[in-house]
Amino acid sequence: MGSPILTLASVVTSAHGGAAKPSLPAVRVRVGGSPVRVMTSQEIVAGCPNVTPGPCVTGHWVSGAVRVRSQGQPVVLAGSASTTVPTGGPLRALPGPRRVTAV
Helix, strand or coil: CCEEECECCCEEEECCCCEEEECCCEEEEEECCEEECECCCCEEEECCCCCCCCCCCEEEECCCCCCCEECCEEECECCCCEEEECCCCCEEEECCCCCCEEC
16 A cells, blocks of 8 residues: 655654755645655755754655656655664654555
8 A cells, every 4th residue: 555645745854853844845746736755855954952963954765655756756755764864863754635645
């Protein structure tokens, strides 16, 4: 079964609660009117309260959709693996309304 595709409207945070926004969303493909997130786009984290070893600054998606791409890049799914720098913690995603799923 598929997972919801993450878009700019999806709420993505670091493990400590910092807000994450993609540096380069795929604007050609939209779900519910919002551009999708792609695996190659770095997430910029703001407002992370972590102290040691420091606040999360960026996040990277490690896995994405196998069959669905936007502009040649795999789209990010609600269950996609991720990591943040410098803490190594995951990004957490709330995809919003389930309009489109992918595998």
